[in-house]
Amino acid sequence: MYLENNAVSTGKCPFHGAGSEFKPFDQTYWADPYPFWENARQNEPxxxxxxxxxxxxTRYADIKKILADPATFSSQILKEALVSLSPKATQILREGEVNPKSTVTNDDPEHKKIRRPINFAFVPKRVNEMESKVRTLVNEYIDRFIHKEKADLVADMFFEFPAEVLFEFLGFPKKYLSEIKQLSEQRMILKFGNLTEEEQQNEAHAAVDFWRLSKNMVKEVADAEITPDNFLGDLLRYRNGDDNILSLEDIAGLxxxxxxxxxxxxxxxAGNAFRTLLTERHAWDKICADTSLIPNAVEEVMRYNPPVFYWRRRALKSxxxxxxxxxxxxxxxxxxASSGHDEAMFEDPEKFDIHRxxxxxxxxxxxxxxxxxxxxxxxxxxxxILEEFAKRLPNLQxxxxxxxxxxxxxxxxxxKELWVKW
Known part of the structure; x- marks a missing residue:
C-alpha cells in the first residue's frame, strides 16, 4: 500500500535505475561505494x-537543504531501526524501558530543552583541557606496540582509545569501558544493520543492557560526595537537584x-584517516614534514572518506x-559521503588534497x-594522533x-582491521 501511495503522490512510478541497482548490504558495493554515487549524482540524484x-x-546542496530544515524533515526517525524490528525484539526494548532522550533523535521544542544543558557543559574550555591528556594517552598506546614488527591499529589503539578519551572527558569510571565498546557495536548493528529475527533479539537485549548501564553510571557519579569537575559534573550542577530542570534519567539519556x-x-x-593518508603516500609524507598541515588534512578526510556514510530524516509534509x-x-x-564528492561543490572531488x-x-x-x-x-x-605518529613513526605503511x-x-x-608496519 505504501508503494502505491507513493506512486500516486509523485505522479510517476517511483522505481528507477539507481533504486534497483543500489545494494546497500552487498560487500562488493561496500568495499568501494563511491563510483556508484558518482553515477547517481549525475543521472539520478x-x-x-x-x-x-x-x-x-545524493547531492551536497539537497542534503544541506534538508539538514537546515528541521521543521520539514524530522530527526525522530533515528529512534527507529533501519529495518523494522520483529515483535519480539520490540517487546524486549519496551520491557527494558529503553526510551532515552537525545539531541540527535528529537525535534524542537524537546531538542532545545535537551541541547541547552549540553551546551552549558560542552564548552571549549573542557575540550581544550583535554589536549595534554590526549597526547599522553596517544603515546601510551604507541608504547604498547612500537616494539613489534607490525600492528593492527584498530585493535591496538583506535577501538578503545576514543572511548577512553570520552570517559575521561565525561567523568565516567573506566571499569565500564570495555563493556560500553562492545555494547555500542551491538547497538549500531541493531539500529543500522540488516539482521535476522534471532539477531535482532540478541542485539535488543544488548540495547537494554546499554541503557541500564548508562543509568547506573549516572547514579554512581551523582551519589558521590563531591560533584566532579568534568562534563558530567557540569550537567549535575545545571540540574541542581531539580528534576523539572533535568532528571537523572534525562542525563542518562544524554x-x-x-x-x-x-x-x-x-x-x-581515525581508521579512515590512516588508511587514506597511507594510501595517498604523498599526503602522509607532507604531514610528517610539516605537522601544521594536519588540521586541514583531517577535514579533507571528513570530506573524502567520512566516518558517517549515511544519515536519516522523515518528511513531515510533501x-x-x-x-x-x-x-x-x-x-x-x-x-x-556522496555530498563530499559532489562536483558542484568541490573541484576535482575524487582527488585527495590536504591543501584543498x-x-x-x-x-x-x-x-x-x-x-x-x-x-x-x-x-x-x-x-x-596524527601529530604523534608523524613524529614517532614517519615510516609507517x-x-x-x-x-x-x-x-x-x-x-x-x-x-574493521588496519594492519601497518614501520
Whole structure:
C-alpha cells in the first residue's frame, strides 16, 4: 500500500535505475561505494529505493537543504531501526524501558530543552583541557606496540582509545569501558544493520543492557560526595537537584547518545584517516614534514572518506527535493559521503588534497541545529594522533593484504582491521 501511495503522490512510478541497482548490504558495493554515487549524482540524484522504503538523496546542496530544515524533515526517525524490528525484539526494548532522550533523535521544542544543558557543559574550555591528556594517552598506546614488527591499529589503539578519551572527558569510571565498546557495536548493528529475527533479539537485549548501564553510571557519579569537575559534573550542577530542570534519567539519556556517537565515529574517523593518508603516500609524507598541515588534512578526510556514510530524516509534509516530490511521511536517506564528492561543490572531488581550500565546507559533522556536538573533541583526538605518529613513526605503511573488509551497515564506514608496519 505504501508503494502505491507513493506512486500516486509523485505522479510517476517511483522505481528507477539507481533504486534497483543500489545494494546497500552487498560487500562488493561496500568495499568501494563511491563510483556508484558518482553515477547517481549525475543521472539520478534523488531516487526511491523500494526495498529499504527510503528516498535517497545524493547531492551536497539537497542534503544541506534538508539538514537546515528541521521543521520539514524530522530527526525522530533515528529512534527507529533501519529495518523494522520483529515483535519480539520490540517487546524486549519496551520491557527494558529503553526510551532515552537525545539531541540527535528529537525535534524542537524537546531538542532545545535537551541541547541547552549540553551546551552549558560542552564548552571549549573542557575540550581544550583535554589536549595534554590526549597526547599522553596517544603515546601510551604507541608504547604498547612500537616494539613489534607490525600492528593492527584498530585493535591496538583506535577501538578503545576514543572511548577512553570520552570517559575521561565525561567523568565516567573506566571499569565500564570495555563493556560500553562492545555494547555500542551491538547497538549500531541493531539500529543500522540488516539482521535476522534471532539477531535482532540478541542485539535488543544488548540495547537494554546499554541503557541500564548508562543509568547506573549516572547514579554512581551523582551519589558521590563531591560533584566532579568534568562534563558530567557540569550537567549535575545545571540540574541542581531539580528534576523539572533535568532528571537523572534525562542525563542518562544524554549519555546514552554520547556514549555511542562520541567514540564509534571517532574510531572510524581515525581508521579512515590512516588508511587514506597511507594510501595517498604523498599526503602522509607532507604531514610528517610539516605537522601544521594536519588540521586541514583531517577535514579533507571528513570530506573524502567520512566516518558517517549515511544519515536519516522523515518528511513531515510533501516536499520537492532535486526535482523529485517526496511525500508526507517519506523516509529520507542522506548519503553524506556522496555530498563530499559532489562536483558542484568541490573541484576535482575524487582527488585527495590536504591543501584543498574549501574542504571545511564538508557536511561530515552535519549542519544546522543538529551539528555534531562532539566535533571539536573528535578533531582534537585525530589531530593529536596524527601529530604523534608523524613524529614517532614517519615510516609507517600499510600491510595491504591484511585489511579486513568493512562491515556493511547503513550508518558508518571504517576499517574493521588496519594492519601497518614501520
Amino acid at each position: 534523488v531516487f526511491y529505493h523500494p526495498e529499504l522504503n527510503y528516498w535517497v538523496v 549519555l546514552y547518545g554520547l556514549l555511542f556517537a562520541g567514540h564509534e565515529t571517532t574510531t572510524n574517523l 516536499v520537492n527535493i532535486g526535482g523529485v516530490e517526496i511525500p508526507e511521511g517519506g523516509n529520507v536517506l542522506l548519503v553524506m 581550500i574549501n574542504t571545511k565546507d564538508h557536511l561530515g559533522f552535519g549542519f544546522g541545529k543538529h551539528f555534531c556536538l562532539g566535533a571539536p573533541l573528535a578533531r582534537l583526538e585525530v589531530r593529536v 600499510l600491510v595491504e593484504d591484511e585489511i579486513k573488509p568493512i562491515v556493511a551497515n547503513l550508518f558508518a564506514r571504517g576499517p
